[in-house]
Structure formats: C-alpha cells, structure tokens
Amino acid sequence: MTDVSQTTVRPVVVVERALAILDVLADAPQDLGTNEIARRTGITPSSASRMLATLAKGELVRRVPDTGRYRLGLRLVQLANSALSRIDLRDVAHPHLVALMEVTGETATLSVPGEGSAMTLDFVQSSSSVRSVAEIGRPSVPHATAIGKVYLSLGGTLPDGRLTAYTDRTITSRSALSKALVRIRERGWAEAFEEREPGLNAIAAPVLDADQRLVAILGLQGPAWRFDAAAMERAVGPLLDNAAPLSPGSPA
Amino acid sequence: MTDVSQTTVRPVVVVERALAILDVLADAPQDLGTNEIARRTGITPSSASRMLATLAKGELVRRVPDTGRYRLGLRLVQLANSALSRIDLRDVAHPHLVALMEVTGETATLSVPGEGSAMTLDFVQSSSSVRSVAEIGRPSVPHATAIGKVYLSLGGTLPDGRLTAYTDRTITSRSALSKALVRIRERGWAEAFEEREPGLNAIAAPVLDADQRLVAILGLQGPAWRFDAAAMERAVGPLLDNAAPLSPGSPA
DNA sequence: TCCGAGCGTTGCCTTTTCGGCAACACTGTT
DNA sequence: AACAGTGTTGCCGAAAAGGCAACGCTCGGA
Missing domain, CATH: 1.10.10.10 (Winged helix-like DNA-binding domain superfamily/Winged helix DNA-binding domain)
Incomplete structure (x- = not known):
C-alpha cells in the first residue's frame, strides 16, 4: 500500500x-x-x-x-549539498577506493576521524601479491602515518607525552611535526616515508563536509620499494581527484 | 511591473x-x-x-x-550542477586567481580552450616586482606551455608540421610529447620548465564541466629562479584546490 | 500476548487555488 | 510608426488540492 x-x-x-x-x-x-x-x-x-x-x-x-x-x-546547490551529506559515505567512497587501487596498484583506504586518531572504515586491497595489509577498525598513529597527519592537520588532537619512534624516520620532534602539518594544510595532502613501519609508504587527503569539517580521509599505501617517492607523486593527482567528489565543501 | x-x-x-x-x-x-x-x-x-x-x-x-x-x-545534485555551470566562469574563478597569487606569490592565469590553443581570459599578476607578464587574449603555444599541454591532454589538437623549439628545453619530439600528455592526464596537472621562454616556469590544471569537458585551465607562472621545482611542487596543492570548486564534474 | 498510540495512506467531498483568457504595457525590429 | 512578440496581472470558472475520516500497519508497553 x-x-x-x-x-x-x-x-x-x-x-x-x-x-x-x-x-x-x-x-x-x-x-x-x-x-x-x-x-x-x-x-x-x-x-x-x-x-x-x-x-x-x-x-x-x-x-x-x-x-x-x-x-x-543557487538554493539548489545548498539543497544538493544537504542531500549529499546524508548519503552513507562508505557507499559513495567505495568506487573511489576501487578506482584508486586500479590507477595506482596500491592499497586504498578510507578512514574516519575518531578520538585521538583516525580509524580505518573501508579499504580496497592492492591486487599485487606483494601488498600492505589494511584492517577495518585499526586506529592510525597520528604522528607517524599519512592518515594520522591529515587528522592532526585539521584539528585532531595529539596525545601528551613523547612521540614514539617506530622507525628511524618517525618524526619525534613536536616542532618538526608542526611544520609538517602546516605544509599538509597548504597543499591538501600528507605523506609518510617508512615512519610507522620500515618499508611502508603512504599518502592521504582529507574529505570535508559543507562546513569544512573533516569527515573522512582517503589514503594510499604500499611497500616503499614500489610505492616510492616518484610513485607517490604520481598518485597524488588520482588521490585528490577521488577525494574531491566526496567533499561538498572543498576548500578554495 | x-x-x-x-x-x-x-x-x-x-x-x-x-x-x-x-x-x-x-x-x-x-x-x-x-x-x-x-x-x-x-x-x-x-x-x-x-x-x-x-x-x-x-x-x-x-x-x-x-x-x-x-x-x-539526488536529482537536486544534478540540478545544482546545472545551476553552477551557468555562472559566468570569470566571476567565479577570479577569487581563486587572487587566492592562488596570494598563496604562491606568482602570476595566476585563467585560460579557455579555443581553436588550436588555449587563450588567456583573466589573470592576477604577481605582487612581486620581478614577475612574469600575462596578457588577456594571448594564445598559448600548445606543446611548449603548461596551459597548452593541459589543453592537448584533454582533446586539444596539435597542429601539423614541426614542433618549434623556443628554448633548449622545448619538447620537439611528438612521441616525447605524447608520453608527457599521458602523465598529465594521470595526475591532473601539467608543468613547463623554461620551454616557452628561458627563465619562465609554469604549472596548470584543468577545469571540467559536468560532462567531463574541458571548459577552462587554471595556471601559475613565474621566473624559474624563484618558481623552481620545489616551489612548483608546493604550488600544485593550491592550484588543484582552487581548480576543484570550479569543476562540477571533477573526474573520479 | 494483547492493546493502545502513533504513523502513513487513500477515498471522497468541499473548498480553495490554479489555469487560462483577455487586456495591457513594454521592447525590439522593420 | 507599426507590428510582432514578450511578460504580467485581473478575473472567473474549472480543476485540483486540502483535509476529514477510515483503514491498515508497526511498535512499544503492560
């Protein structure tokens, strides 16, 4: 009826x-x-x-x-933004994760900000037999991951105490971390070179709502020997291209 | 009445x-x-x-x-995209040109695709006393400028005949140019290192309509000694950030 | 398990609003 | 100057909308 x-x-x-x-x-x-x-x-x-x-x-x-x-x-734009903000982010984002994995060959992840860190919500695993493993529910270390640095650069809180050195390359200086966060805000994406664990590189970009608030983080990660600086640089465009449609409020 | x-x-x-x-x-x-x-x-x-x-x-x-x-x-999103595509692009884009100039210190340009090349429609000049000069109405050389390469990468036509060498660095090989265009499509932006004239560097990114067609190109240019590889890399984020809101149909 | 409250839809009829004709003012073209 | 087309609004009849009432369903509480 x-x-x-x-x-x-x-x-x-x-x-x-x-x-x-x-x-x-x-x-x-x-x-x-x-x-x-x-x-x-x-x-x-x-x-x-x-x-x-x-x-x-x-x-x-x-x-x-x-x-x-x-x-x-233009009221239509406001109504459209409101319509988009109601959609389940995972449903909308998943095709972008698939696209990112296909374009770059690396594992693509979707994270959401939480208490003190960002948490993996969804991922599409690299089709390569040598791959970095993602895990739903896993929190990211804020100062040592690309996802975590995006989180920190847009209002996430850094815990008190010393910054743990997970590898030789982990940023453990708060002032160096602050400088890195400024640069991340400027260019709209973050990177991590073997900072969380040896041999693992990553990049990440924010997804913002209509009020400029961080609602999710799109990431790419892979083994450093393959996902090296050049590959990471090539992946930035696709990463941002896939994050932008998810952001009704892309910063201008 | x-x-x-x-x-x-x-x-x-x-x-x-x-x-x-x-x-x-x-x-x-x-x-x-x-x-x-x-x-x-x-x-x-x-x-x-x-x-x-x-x-x-x-x-x-x-x-x-x-x-x-x-x-x-979601019909509202379609209607909103249509609403946005009717707005005079210059009015919308100009604040982004201002923002880009302020963030990078270099001359920001807006071009539209035309017959055989892209043409400068608007620009905001660098506030620095040493600056590269833009000119409304000036066509860009397709194979030797960042703007021109964006144009070529998204369907623009390259004229017959030899590719003129304007500097030592101009790409004159059609196969090398093709490879460059593939890379530009992949990452969503183009660069030119002293290819059109000595001492002039530039980067550019496309603005697409809801049907994925190229409607404009956003560019940044400056003297090579200041707008060097590092400065260009830093400018990519702001460039893409300012191009994205102008593109109802950002590629996914 | 049963009952009551609230939700959501639809038949039907009354009331209200809309549609459209006609008139008018305006603009642009010849 | 004249004509064609555009755009708006007064007015009235017709059509549609609003709302009452009835019905079916779901959920929560006793």
Missing part, C-alpha cells in the same frame, strides 16, 4: 509542473524566457510566469535582471 | 508548500517521517504524503525503503 508506484497514487499536478520547469531550465544551454519555458513545458505563459515568480522567491530559480530570463538558482 | 517583490504578485501556494518540505528536509540532521514533516510545515499528513510522493517521483526527495522516512534526493 505504501508503494508509490501504484496507480492509485494521486500526484500533485502543480508540483509536477514546477519540476517540469526546473527540468527544462536544467536541460537548456542558455537562460530561458517565460514564453520559451511555457512552450517547452506546455504551460501557458501566465501560469509559467506565476510559477517562476514563486520559484524565484524560493531561490530555486533566478531571474537575470539584465535580460529578464530565468536560470536555475 | 516586473518586480516580483510587489505585493500584487500571487504566489503559487502549492509550490511554496513543496519548497517548505524541501527546506525542512535540508535543515533536519536525520531523515524525517511524513507526520514529522507535516508538523514542521503545518501541512496535514495526507497533503504532506501526496506531495512527498510527487517529489519522490521527480527524485527531489527519496523515500528510504527500510525506514519509510524521507530525505532529499
């Missing part, structure tokens, strides 16, 4: 007409006048004029003052 | 109510049921139910099967 595809459902005709107007404006390469919209939707110009005025009041369309023509309004 | 704020305008009440439903869903942190939407909008549940069914048919809202609750639908 709740199946809206049943023929007994009585649609609200006025809403259908209003949506037809939005569709026509979306499909048109240029702004459209009232008469043109009326022709394309089959609504008379007087009705179209009134509906356009109401849609303009709600900012779903915008009347261009110079030409008197109409185009879609 | 065409001023819609005049009190004589008769709004379409049904459209106003439908927009109120969208607003309520946008403002809610979670999905909402029919009764809750009715309470928040002041519409009776039967009317709300019918309107939601019609909005769902048009995909502006989505009924979640498991819970029977409603959330904003």
Whole structure:
C-alpha cells in the first residue's frame, strides 16, 4: 500500500509542473524566457510566469535582471549539498577506493576521524601479491602515518607525552611535526616515508563536509620499494581527484 | 511591473508548500517521517504524503525503503550542477586567481580552450616586482606551455608540421610529447620548465564541466629562479584546490 | 500476548487555488 | 510608426488540492 508506484497514487499536478520547469531550465544551454519555458513545458505563459515568480522567491530559480530570463538558482546547490551529506559515505567512497587501487596498484583506504586518531572504515586491497595489509577498525598513529597527519592537520588532537619512534624516520620532534602539518594544510595532502613501519609508504587527503569539517580521509599505501617517492607523486593527482567528489565543501 | 517583490504578485501556494518540505528536509540532521514533516510545515499528513510522493517521483526527495522516512534526493545534485555551470566562469574563478597569487606569490592565469590553443581570459599578476607578464587574449603555444599541454591532454589538437623549439628545453619530439600528455592526464596537472621562454616556469590544471569537458585551465607562472621545482611542487596543492570548486564534474 | 498510540495512506467531498483568457504595457525590429 | 512578440496581472470558472475520516500497519508497553 505504501508503494508509490501504484496507480492509485494521486500526484500533485502543480508540483509536477514546477519540476517540469526546473527540468527544462536544467536541460537548456542558455537562460530561458517565460514564453520559451511555457512552450517547452506546455504551460501557458501566465501560469509559467506565476510559477517562476514563486520559484524565484524560493531561490530555486533566478531571474537575470539584465535580460529578464530565468536560470536555475543557487538554493539548489545548498539543497544538493544537504542531500549529499546524508548519503552513507562508505557507499559513495567505495568506487573511489576501487578506482584508486586500479590507477595506482596500491592499497586504498578510507578512514574516519575518531578520538585521538583516525580509524580505518573501508579499504580496497592492492591486487599485487606483494601488498600492505589494511584492517577495518585499526586506529592510525597520528604522528607517524599519512592518515594520522591529515587528522592532526585539521584539528585532531595529539596525545601528551613523547612521540614514539617506530622507525628511524618517525618524526619525534613536536616542532618538526608542526611544520609538517602546516605544509599538509597548504597543499591538501600528507605523506609518510617508512615512519610507522620500515618499508611502508603512504599518502592521504582529507574529505570535508559543507562546513569544512573533516569527515573522512582517503589514503594510499604500499611497500616503499614500489610505492616510492616518484610513485607517490604520481598518485597524488588520482588521490585528490577521488577525494574531491566526496567533499561538498572543498576548500578554495 | 516586473518586480516580483510587489505585493500584487500571487504566489503559487502549492509550490511554496513543496519548497517548505524541501527546506525542512535540508535543515533536519536525520531523515524525517511524513507526520514529522507535516508538523514542521503545518501541512496535514495526507497533503504532506501526496506531495512527498510527487517529489519522490521527480527524485527531489527519496523515500528510504527500510525506514519509510524521507530525505532529499539526488536529482537536486544534478540540478545544482546545472545551476553552477551557468555562472559566468570569470566571476567565479577570479577569487581563486587572487587566492592562488596570494598563496604562491606568482602570476595566476585563467585560460579557455579555443581553436588550436588555449587563450588567456583573466589573470592576477604577481605582487612581486620581478614577475612574469600575462596578457588577456594571448594564445598559448600548445606543446611548449603548461596551459597548452593541459589543453592537448584533454582533446586539444596539435597542429601539423614541426614542433618549434623556443628554448633548449622545448619538447620537439611528438612521441616525447605524447608520453608527457599521458602523465598529465594521470595526475591532473601539467608543468613547463623554461620551454616557452628561458627563465619562465609554469604549472596548470584543468577545469571540467559536468560532462567531463574541458571548459577552462587554471595556471601559475613565474621566473624559474624563484618558481623552481620545489616551489612548483608546493604550488600544485593550491592550484588543484582552487581548480576543484570550479569543476562540477571533477573526474573520479 | 494483547492493546493502545502513533504513523502513513487513500477515498471522497468541499473548498480553495490554479489555469487560462483577455487586456495591457513594454521592447525590439522593420 | 507599426507590428510582432514578450511578460504580467485581473478575473472567473474549472480543476485540483486540502483535509476529514477510515483503514491498515508497526511498535512499544503492560
């Protein structure tokens, strides 16, 4: 009975007409006048004029003052951002993890910020027989991983006490870490060269919501002999390209 | 008389109510049921139910099967992308040019693809007294500039005949150029080291529309002694960060 | 397990709103 | 100057929407 595809459902005709107007404006390469919209939707110009005025009041369309023509309004962008923020991030992000693994050949991970660290939520394992292993639920060491540094660079908290040296390359100086975080904020991605464990390299980029808050971190990791500096540099573009569509609020 | 704020305008009440439903869903942190939407909008549940069914048919809202609750639908994202693609690109891009110049200190440029090359549409000059000069209307040499290589990497045509050597570093081999273009497509940005003229370095990134077509190119250029490999590398993040919001269709 | 409250939908009828005709003002082109 | 097309709005009849009531369903509490 709740199946809206049943023929007994009585649609609200006025809403259908209003949506037809939005569709026509979306499909048109240029702004459209009232008469043109009326022709394309089959609504008379007087009705179209009134509906356009109401849609303009709600900012779903915008009347261009110079030409008197109409185009879609920016309230739609706000509504779209709200629509996107409701989607389960894992569902949306998974194809990007697949794409990243295919482009780079390395393990792609999705993490979410938590208390004191970021946690792996999903991953797509490298198809290579030599691979770095990810694990759902595993927290990342903030100062010694690319994921962790993205977390710290965007408001994550660093625990008190000494910074543990996991390898020779682990950053253990708080001032050196601060400098690294500034650079990460500037360029929008982080890297780790065998800092968490010998032979493991990684890069990571943030996923932000419409209010610029960190909601997730996209990462790539692999064995240092294969995922070396050159390979990491080549992977930055795909990483950012795959993180950007997940971020309604990409920083400008 | 065409001023819609005049009190004589008769709004379409049904459209106003439908927009109120969208607003309520946008403002809610979670999905909402029919009764809750009715309470928040002041519409009776039967009317709300019918309107939601019609909005769902048009995909502006989505009924979640498991819970029977409603959330904003993904058609809004399509409409929003269309809304954004109508905005005058220069108006939108200019603050990004300013931001890029401020972050990097170098001249930031906006180009659009044309016949056989890309043309500078807007630029923000470096504030440094030693600067590279841009010029609106100037076409870029496709094989010897970062802007031109972005253009070529995404479908631009390379003229017949020999590739002119403007400096020692100009790529004049078509096979070497092809390899460079593959790399540019992979990582999403291009570079030029003193290839168009001695002492001038540049990087560039594409701006794509919702159909993945190249609509513009964002660039940074400066004197090679200052805008060297390290400075260029540091500038890639800001460049991509400023290109991404201009691209409704960032490649996934 | 049963009952009650709340939810969500739909039939039906009344009321309200919308649609569209006609008139008017304006703009651009010939 | 005239004409064609655009865009808006008054007004009224027709159509659609709103809302009441009834029904079915689900969930939580006793």
